[in-house]
Amino acid sequence: MGEVLLFQDVTDFRHIEAHLVESSKMMAVGQLAAGVAHEFNNLIAGIFGYAQLLKINRDPKMIDRAVDVILSSSQRARHLTGSLLTFSRRRSGRREPVDLRSLIRDCVLLLGQQLEQDHIEIEESIPAFPELIADPGQLQQVFLNLLINAQQAQPDGGRITIKGTIETERIVVRIGDKGPGIDPEQVDKVFDPFYTTKGALGGDKVPGTGLGLTTAYNVLRNHGGSISVAQTSPEGTEFEIILPIRAVRADKESAASDADPGSSDERSHRGALVVNTDEVSRAQIAKVLQDLGHKADVPTSPSQAKALLQKTSYKLAFLDELPTQDRGSLYVEMRRGSERMPIIFITPKNRQEDFPGLDDPWTFLLHKPFRSRDLATLISRVMARSLKAAS
Ligand SMILES: Nc1ncnc2c1ncn2[C@@H]1O[C@H](COP(=O)(O)OP(=O)(O)O)[C@@H](O)[C@H]1O
Ligand SMILES: [Mg+2]
Known part of the structure; x- marks a missing residue:
């Protein structure tokens, strides 16, 4: 009897997607490099020039002016490298608190030099957005x-216009240009x-x-x-981006510890959490975890599980058959403060169910009945991926 583990397909698919993201990123990096290098040169030229002036001219007014330029240029350079580093960070799927307005402003900053060269004005109106939990890169x-x-x-x-608005539960950003537009027959194809x-491919020099x-x-x-x-x-094009304002953090402290992988991984991990109403698979999962050397907490009710989640940080969690509402609220509780903890949903084979977090790269689906060997394989893979993401 061979069980099909759905997680394998999903992982492969994400693999391809990750490659796509990566190649498009390399393309953008190439397009950015020239402009950013140019801007760096200008900043360094300013710093260098004023430092040299300071060597020969000690007039107090001169010193003030030079120090101002040196400070503001270095600050701008630091901001520029900071933005480039966020962008080039390879680890994807990582979620952390994000201020979308400054993220967009950083993008404009990175492109600033090129936009200026092309005589493109930026018209921006973005309100202060609520903090998002997202992958900034x-x-x-x-x-x-x-x-x-x-x-x-x-x-x-x-001209490029950037308009941000906050609607109920979501952030909307519109980016418009005064370009020639997209051929109406091709609009469906652009994605x-x-x-x-x-x-x-398109017969163009760009x-x-x-x-x-x-x-x-x-x-x-x-x-x-x-x-x-x-x-x-023909007068221009406007793209609309919508992002849900879910998980807005009230608690800044837990957000900060999440943003720093070092500190969150050093918290006391007690092992796995198995939330389960089905005694047979509960015992089976506990046994497999034990064989693999993982400690496991096995609460007997959703409320007990919630209490455990509030004081402990786990490296892995199982959510077996539970009433939909309990499963939903436990999932939210598990994700609070552990954006990258693998969560394995278990469901009877052949049952069509809706799971929370199906878009979340750290959830997995396992059908039961399952063989202990398959479960062990799944746990090992998931933990290996988790360790890799944390390193
Ligand atoms: N702002 C825009 N104005 C006109 N056409 C656009 C715009 N954005 C995208 N397109 C069209 O959509 C196509 C696909 O865009 P994209 O996926 O970014 O790929 P690329 O920029 O590498 O061609 C572009 O080649 C272009 O034809
Ligand atoms: Mg493009």
């Missing part, structure tokens, strides 16, 4: 891709992988891979959001 990539598209659509200058009117919008689409979907073409005409 991936979101930065989304906005960079959109801004680069808007820039490429206006080679002879123009398709490799659809491009640029580069060798480089393009056709992966920018595909990546944006995937990243936003993984964040529970969406992207669409809000409007396009």
